[in-house]
Amino acid sequence: MPKYPQTRMRRNRQTAWSRRLTRENSLSVDDLIWPCFVIEGNNRRQAVDSMPGVERLSLDLLLEAALEARDLGIPALAVFPVIDAQHKDRDGSLAADPDNLICRAVEALKAKIPDLGIICDVALDPFTSNGQDGIVREGRVLNDATIKALCVQARVQAEAGCDILAPSDMMDGRIGAIRQHLDDAGLHDKQILSYAAKYASSFYGPFRDAVGSKGALGEADKRTYQQDPGNGDEALREVALDIDEGADMVMIKPGMPYLDVLWRVKSTFKMPTFAYQVSGEYAMLMAASERGWLDEEQVMMESLLAFKRAGADAVLTYAAIDVARRLASNR
Ligand code: PBG
Numbered sequence: 001m002p003k004y005p006q007t008r009m010r011r012n013r014q015t016a017w018s019r020r021l022t023r024e025n026s027l028s029v030d031d032l033i034w035p036c037f038v039i040e041g042n043n044r045r046q047a048v049d050s051m052p053g054v055e056r057l058s059l060d061l062l063l064e065a066a067l068e069a070r071d072l073g074i075p076a077l078a079v080f081p082v083i084d085a086q087h088k089d090r091d092g093s094l095a096a097d098p099d100n101l102i103c104r105a106v107e108a109l110k111a112k113i114p115d116l117g118i119i120c121d122v123a124l125d126p127f128t129s130n131g132q133d134g135i136v137r138e139g140r141v142l143n144d145a146t147i148k149a150l151c152v153q154a155r156v157q158a159e160a161g162c163d164i165l166a167p168s169d170m171m172d173g174r175i176g177a178i179r180q181h182l183d184d185a186g187l188h189d190k191q192i193l194s195y196a197a198k199y200a201s202s203f204y205g206p207f208r209d210a211v212g213s214k215g216a217l218g219e220a221d222k223r224t225y226q227q228d229p230g231n232g233d234e235a236l237r238e239v240a241l242d243i244d245e246g247a248d249m250v251m252i253k254p255g256m257p258y259l260d261v262l263w264r265v266k267s268t269f270k271m272p273t274f275a276y277q278v279s280g281e282y283a284m285l286m287a288a289s290e291r292g293w294l295d296e297e298q299v300m301m302e303s304l305l306a307f308k309r310a311g312a313d314a315v316l317t318y319a320a321i322d323v324a325r326r327l328a329s330n331r
Contacts, residue, residue, distance in 0.1 A: 266311030
């Protein structure tokens with residue numbers, strides 16, 4: 001390879017058109033998944049303090065927002081229910097109720113906007129009074145008892161019309177069990193997006209504010225089931241197991257601090273691989289931008305492009321609607 005001065009890397013960067021021609025990765029609206037929060041009631045919107053620009057919406061308002069998302073070309077939404085504290089219990093039993101908030105939201109969304117993909121978490125934390133993702137006995141999160149509850153939760157959500165079930169709980173063996181349970185119920189076309197490598201991260205704080213599981217969780221944490229942030233090889237084992245158990249797509253979470261994991265997973269398994277730009281990542285970009293320390297539009301687009309470069313096929317981002325609008329106006 002010739003070296004400088006024959007080779008000048010800056011030659012291709014001289015003009016905007018040349019930079020566009022030589023750009024290896026790009027972000028399109030097809031890459032976006034919008035995570036959103038649904039609350040009970042009518043015509044209600046609540047700001048989430050730690051997530052500037054994010055609102056919990058009652059179903060009627062969520063339907064309007066979802067229509068806009070679809071019209072902008074966003075392929076899918078990930079819907080999270082905010083459950084009133086009085087309806088939570090130790091085992092999160094409301095998760096199994098086909099008339100619960102998330103199931104009603106899914107039914108309404110699919111009825112009004114059938115061509116918009118709907119993703120639901122499979123995990124008990126929005127419903128448990130202790131904020132844990134599973135069933136707790138004597139201070140331990142029980143793996144196999146939790147899986148049984150997750151199977152039922154996945155099925156009622158699927159029966160409500162959810163297209164993609166996304167287990168976010170990190171119990172061992174849940175992907176295979178949920179796949180089997182769905183198949184037994186004749187729901188073999190429902191996709192499974194595994195939160196395959198999900199870390200015990202402090203970047204989830206604002207999300208736990210948004211769904212009200214933070215107070216419930218208190219001083220407790222999720223380190224006995226979510227992964228240790230120091231581990232990379234372990235993520236490959238987690239992903240391999242979930243693929244083996246029947247996951248159709250896998251996710252890495254959080255996103256930006258774990259781009260190495262994303263890259264390794266995508267290059268090893270070549271599966272549809274998604275990244276979650278989690279609440280804390282969103283909050284830091286937005287908070288610094290509010291102070292004038294960062295340019296929100298620029299850093300958001302750059303960080304989403306970085307996910308693409310690192311191998312993501314799609315990104316869950318709370319900024320999806322804004323980003324889709326920007327992508328549409330840049331055309
Ligand atoms: C629930 C769940 C969490 C997130 C998505 N699903 C929180 C957690 O595991 O405690 C986090 C999303 C975010 O921070 O944006 N299992």
